[in-house]
Amino acid sequence: MSQLSPQPTGGPPRKLHLDKSNAxxxxxxxxxxxxxxxxxxxxRLVFGIGAIAGFGSFILIYLAMWAVVx
Numbered sequence: 774m775s776q777l778s779p780q781p782t783g784g785p786p787r788k789l790h791l792d793k794s795n796a797x798x799x800x801x802x803x804x805x806x807x808x809x810x811x812x813x814x815x816x817r818l819v820f821g822i823g824a825i826a827g828f829g830s831f832i833l834i835y836l837a838m839w840a841v842v843x
Contacts, residue, residue: 791842799839 791800806813823831
């Protein structure tokens with residue numbers, strides 16, 4: 774039976790932040806994209822489609838994240 778050992782991460786833990794340098798409105802989508810390591814356009818499209826299809830719930834999520842995240 775193999776023993777599980779923690780894998781070294783090689784750096785400090787990631788932290789969700791607003792990316793003001795690549796921001797369109799508040800930096801929430803670009804900050805999320807940096808956190809997950811994906812293109813900010815994908816996150817912006819998901820928020821845009823979610824805002825239309827979700828009857829504005831994604832707008833509330835965006836505003837809450839903008840207010841809470843540093």
